[in-house]
Ligand SMILES: O=C(O)CCC(=O)C(=O)O
């Protein structure tokens with residue numbers, strides 16, 4: 001589908017940081033929508049949860065295989081949210097057909113990684129529950145300094161996207177504060193040239209967050225509720241967030257190759 005300049009501009013308002021393919025949309029869903037999603041997630045049958053070492057997850061939409069998706073119908077309670085993401089982002093080539101729901105306790109996270117090749121390279125993440133900091137770090141190959149000898153090799157290295165050969169300048173690590181009810185979308189460079197991860201710490205520093213406004217709001221709310229008093233005389237750093245409850249995320253993606261006969265011989 002063609003994206004008009006006007007639509008493109010709408011999303012452009014939500015670019016945060018220096019990588020132009022990362023968007024953060026605060027208050028993407030209402031409190032009521034968040035509660036409904038949480039109710040449905042926690043009402044899912046126990047067998048839907050898969051426990052990993054550092055989180056547990058529910059897989060909706062089917063089994064992702066290296067040859068594509070062996071599809072299963074998405075439950076009705078996920079349809080509205082994925083339709084809203086599809087309609088408002090206009091970044092997906094076809095309907096979102098896979099949703100991974102991750103649950104993290106305050107001391108849990110996810111190792112830096114890049115999402116697998118089976119997915120179309122656009123990811124939309126809805127956050128519920130506790131705020132959390134997601135870290136983006138450039139792939140190691142992009143942070144090595146390019147040769148200084150001036151022997152013409154810069155061009156070869158610049159195929160990674162930095163025409164002046166100064167890769168370090170363009171590929172700095174950064175973080176995004178993911179508040180409940182927000183939507184994070186990333187694609188292209190932010191998808192394929194950076195890894196993303198969440199530290200397994202209940203207190204997370206916000207020094208490198210690119211959406212500083214969200215952190216100021218968090219701090220403001222924290223002060224209004226008076227919980228700042230709790231920090232008096234303690235070592236708690238006011239540049240950090242405190243994860244006091246679980247965080248749930250919905251990672252919504254498209255698996256372009258759908259194969260209903262994956263296991264038929
Ligand atoms: O929980 C999140 O926000 C990230 C999840 C993620 O990166 C993934 O499922 O690949």
Ligand SMILES: [Fe+2]
Pocket residue numbers: 113114115196
């Ligand atoms: Fe991921």
